[in-house]
Amino acid sequence: MTLPPIVAAALGPLIAAAVWRAGWLTTAGALAAAALGSACALAGLDWVALLLTFFITSVLLGRLGRAEKQRRSASVIAKAGARDAAQVLANGALFGTAALAVARGTASWPLATVGLGALAAATADTWGTEIGMLSRSAPRSVLTGAPLEPGMSGGVSILGLVATAGGAAFIGLLAAALRWPVSVAAAAATGGVVGALADSVLGATLQQRRRSPHTGRMTERLTDADGTPTLKAGGLDWLNNDGVNFAATLIGGGTAWQVFSALDGARRP
Numbered sequence: 083m084t085l086p087p088i089v090a091a092a093l094g095p096l097i098a099a100a101v102w103r104a105g106w107l108t109t110a111g112a113l114a115a116a117a118l119g120s121a122c123a124l125a126g127l128d129w130v131a132l133l134l135t136f137f138i139t140s141v142l143l144g145r146l147g148r149a150e151k152q153r154r155s156a157s158v159i160a161k162a163g164a165r166d167a168a169q170v171l172a173n174g175a176l177f178g179t180a181a182l183a184v185a186r187g188t189a190s191w192p193l194a195t196v197g198l199g200a201l202a203a204a205t206a207d208t209w210g211t212e213i214g215m216l217s218r219s220a221p222r223s224v225l226t227g228a229p230l231e232p233g234m235s236g237g238v239s240i241l242g243l244v245a246t247a248g249g250a251a252f253i254g255l256l257a258a259a260l261r262w263p264v265s266v267a268a269a270a271a272t273g274g275v276v277g278a279l280a281d282s283v284l285g286a287t288l289q290q291r292r293r294s295p296h297t298g299r300m301t302e303r304l305t306d307a308d309g310t311p312t313l314k315a316g317g318l319d320w321l322n323n324d325g326v327n328f329a330a331t332l333i334g335g336g337t338a339w340q341v342f343s344a345l346d347g348a349r350r351p
Contacts, residue, residue: 087124089123090120090123090124090185091120091123091124092120093119093120093123093130094115094116094117094118094119094120094121094122094123095116095119095120097115097116097119097130097134098112098113098115098116098119099112099116101115101137105164106137106141106164106165107164107165107166107170108164108165108166108167110166110167111164111165111166111167111169111170113167114167114170114171115137115170115174117178118133118170118171118174118175118177118178119133121178121179121181121182121185122177122178122181124181124182124185125181125182125184125185126184128257128260128261128262129177129181129184131256131260132177132198132201132253132256132257132260133174133177133178133201135205135252135253135256136173136174136201136204136205136208136253139205139208139209139249139252140205140208140209140212143208143209143212143213144212146212146213146216147215147216150216151212151215151216151232151233154215154232154233155215155231155232155233156307157231157294157297157299157301157303157306157307158231158232158233158234158299158300158301158302158303159233159302159303160302160303160304160322160323161323168324169324169327171328172324172325172327172328172331173201173204173208173327173328173331174201174204175328175331176196176197176200176201176328176331176332176335177197177198177200177201177204177331178197179197180193180194180196180197180198180200180335181197184197191263191266191342192339192342192343192346194262194266195266195269195270195273195335195338195339195342196335196336196338196339197335198253198254198257198262198266198267198270198273198338199269199270199272199273199274199277199334199335199336199337199338199339200273200277200331200332200334200335200338201253201270201274201331202249202250202253202254202270202271202273202274202275202277202334202338203250203273203274203276203277203278203280203281203330203331203333203334203335204277204327204330204331204334205249205250205252205253205274206246206247206249206250206253206274206275206277206278206334207246207249207277207278207281207327207330208249209245209246209248209249209252210238210242210243210245210246210249210278211242212245213241213242213244213245214237214238214239214241214242214243214245214246215232215233215242216241217239217240217241217242219239219240219241220232220239221234221237221238221239221242222237222238222239223236223237223238223286224236224237224238224279224282224283224285224286225283225286225287230300231299231300231301233302234285234291234300234301234302235281235282235284235285235286235289235291235302235323235326236282236283236285236286236287236289237282237285237286238282246275246278246279247275249274249278250270250271250272250273250274250275250278251271251274253270253271253274254267254268254270254271254274255267255271257270265342265345265346266342268341268345269338269339269341269342269345270338272337272338272341273333273334273335273336273337273338273339273341274334274338276333276334276337277330277331277332277333277334277335277337278330278334280329280330280333280334281326281327281329281330284321284326284329284330285323285326287317288317288318288321288326289302289317289318289321289322289323289325289326290302290314290316290317290318290319290320290321290322291314291315291316291317292304292312292313292314292315293312293313293314293315294306294312294313295310295311295312295313296308296310300315302322302323
């Protein structure tokens with residue numbers, strides 16, 4: 083269902099304002115979310131439903147076992163609490179861009195598939211992280227299998243991998259329920275899993291890694307709790323978790339497009 087442009091343009095800020103008042107977004111994050119919400123509203127309410135599903139499930143899962151997660155990962159995770167603009171755009175920019183292209187009438191199902199694959203990758207990665215951090219077994223490096231600090235990028239667990247697949251599948255099933263083509267939904271779910279796994283690989287290789295000078299333990303924080311700067315221990319200086327998340331959505335969207343193209347070609351005589 084499409085909305086009049088003026089209504090669609092207003093819907094994004096209204097939703098973002100409500101989420102901001104709930105404390106789920108910073109002010110800058112709310113502004114970014116307002117732009118994404120309006121872009122999706124211009125494309126149709128189904129796009130809004132998909133975006134809201136990603137965000138709401140991400141927030142709720144983030145609150146699941148929050149005290150235990152903080153105990154395990156407070157010394158590791160660089161950003162906690164309300165989501166800022168960089169986090170919002172890293173996960174949703176490609177989906178919003180695809181929505182805006184659809185709203186302008188310049189896109190087709192292949193481009194919508196790219197956007198949905200990107201959103202599925204963001205969902206899969208978030209579900210895998212938030213649920214995986216509650217695993218009783220320590221996460222292990224996706225490359226070497228060595229134990230990692232809970233919350234460190236590049237780590238995986240059985241519970242987290244199951245959640246990753248579940249998040250990607252959930253977005254695909256929701257799209258199908260909203261009457262998107264099954265081939266689009268299936269391609270996006272596949273892209274979501276691939277994108278989330280790529281996130282782990284990039285996190286283990288190229289993402290900046292640091293070490294606490296006090297404890298010698300690995301971290302993603304620029305400073306320890308007392309403000310002491312942490313020490314670089316690997317990766318690229320400019321590539322943080324937000325950059326890796328954005329790259330994962332690009333990979334998820336690209337994979338979804340390739341799968342959709344293969345499925346579409348197989349149907350043709």
